[in-house]
Amino acid sequence: MPKSKGQEAVTTGPAAEEREEFRIFYEHIKRTGLKKTGQRDMILDVFLRTEGHVSSEDLYEIVKREDATIGFTTVYRTLKLLQECGLARNVQSYDGRMLYEHDFKHDHHDHLICTSCGTLIEFFSETIEKIQDRITDEHRFKPISHSLRIFGICWECQVRAEKESRSRR
Amino acid sequence: MPKSKGQEAVTTGPAAEEREEFRIFYEHIKRTGLKKTGQRDMILDVFLRTEGHVSSEDLYEIVKREDATIGFTTVYRTLKLLQECGLARNVQSYDGRMLYEHDFKHDHHDHLICTSCGTLIEFFSETIEKIQDRITDEHRFKPISHSLRIFGICWECQVRAEKESRSRR
DNA sequence: ATTGGTGCAAAACTTTTGCACGGTA
DNA sequence: TACCGTGCAAAAGTTTTGCACCAAT
Numbered sequence: 325m326p327k328s329k330g331q332e333a334v335t336t337g338p339a340a341e342e343r344e345e346f347r348i349f350y351e352h353i354k355r356t357g358l359k360k361t362g363q364r365d366m367i368l369d370v371f372l373r374t375e376g377h378v379s380s381e382d383l384y385e386i387v388k389r390e391d392a393t394i395g396f397t398t399v400y401r402t403l404k405l406l407q408e409c410g411l412a413r414n415v416q417s418y419d420g421r422m423l424y425e426h427d428f429k430h431d432h433h434d435h436l437i438c439t440s441c442g443t444l445i446e447f448f449s450e451t452i453e454k455i456q457d458r459i460t461d462e463h464r465f466k467p468i469s470h471s472l473r474i475f476g477i478c479w480e481c482q483v484r485a486e487k488e489s490r491s492r493r
Numbered sequence: 494m495p496k497s498k499g500q501e502a503v504t505t506g507p508a509a510e511e512r513e514e515f516r517i518f519y520e521h522i523k524r525t526g527l528k529k530t531g532q533r534d535m536i537l538d539v540f541l542r543t544e545g546h547v548s549s550e551d552l553y554e555i556v557k558r559e560d561a562t563i564g565f566t567t568v569y570r571t572l573k574l575l576q577e578c579g580l581a582r583n584v585q586s587y588d589g590r591m592l593y594e595h596d597f598k599h600d601h602h603d604h605l606i607c608t609s610c611g612t613l614i615e616f617f618s619e620t621i622e623k624i625q626d627r628i629t630d631e632h633r634f635k636p637i638s639h640s641l642r643i644f645g646i647c648w649e650c651q652v653r654a655e656k657e658s659r660s661r662r
Numbered sequence: 663a664t665t666g667g668t669g670c671a672a673a674a675c676t677t678t679t680g681c682a683c684g685g686t687a
Numbered sequence: 688t689a690c691c692g693t694g695c696a697a698a699a700g701t702t703t704t705g706c707a708c709c710a711a712t
Contacts, residue, residue: 361668361710363668401667439637449624468644470641471640473639473640479632668708668709668710674702675703676702678699678700681695
């Protein structure tokens with residue numbers, strides 16, 4: 325099974341507490357009567373440093389490298405919190421696993437999903453968005469979110485497959 | 494968890510073996526060196542009588558009513574066969590379960606999925622299809638299939654929620 | 663002090679697979 | 688006879704939950 329990709333690019337930025345994402349998170353925590361903890365801070369910090377799409381397991385693996393005492397459950401539950409306050413968004417991968425991506429100051433978009441290597445490529449179409457609005461109106465359906473996924477083979481995998489088939493001859 | 498809906502409308506038609514779907518199935522069976530069995534016939538027959546979207550478990554439950562000796566595994570594997578020969582198509586529901594729908598002489602379409610009752614409503618947009626082609630071209634992505642799902646609340650559930658909130662006052 | 667948080671272990675579920683026995687060609 | 692199919696049980700792989708102990712307010 326392909327690992328989710330692109331989760332390891334590291335960026336150095338302002339101190340944790342100064343970042344807007346943390347302010348949003350803390351507000352959410354205060355508003356819902358939860359508590360600020362070191363684990364949650366660290367998980368959010370790691371999540372913000374990821375790029376692309378991670379599963380809860382992926383994120384747990386990265387977190388574990390920096391603090392092996394943090395449990396999977398906490399990562400899992402923190403991802404739920406991040407979704408609630410609009411910092412994370414989830415996408416169902418082609419194999420049924422749930423992946424998470426940044427949702428703060430990231431415009432809505434859809435995905436091309438390579439069923440060979442698991443990569444997700446983002447794209448956006450204003451026209452598709454508008455048509456969706458028209459369709460939900462017609463059905464008196466109250467839309468909450470949507471997910472357009474195009475499954476297929478990404479260019480890299482096509483090239484690789486071609487190369488492999490040539491060398492086999 | 495909402496049960497998948499609409500799987501029980503029964504239609505009486507021509508004898509099994511005369512139906513085009515069965516010819517397609519038998520051809521697939523012959524072509525791939527498999528064998529015709531009573532179980533497979535019955536599962537296909539039941540599947541053809543369903544409407545809407547069923548999970549493998551749903552289909553198993555219906556099949557079991559007509560023949561309690563058939564096992565889940567056989568239903569599950571037969572659904573795979575039906576997909577292979579183009580009689581069934583699958584859709585991932587909002588909760589991660591895989592649902593199956595008819596794919597023979599049924600045009601491609603997308604779904605509005607009610608996250609309250611689980612109902613799937615079908616729709617189609619030629620424009621969206623065309624835009625998808627343009628996008629995959631731009632990314633040199635080789636499309637295999639796609640899935641556009643709009644999650645939200647269907648009209649019936651909206652009405653029901655409204656009614657309930659009124660009676661609570 | 664309270665109330666919520668954490669980590670572990672286990673439950674819940676669906677999807678898949680291994681295997682011994684029985685049926686089809 | 689030689690395969691393939693079937694049903695059972697169990698494996699796999701995630702997502703969720705119960706609980707006892709710990710930490711934040």
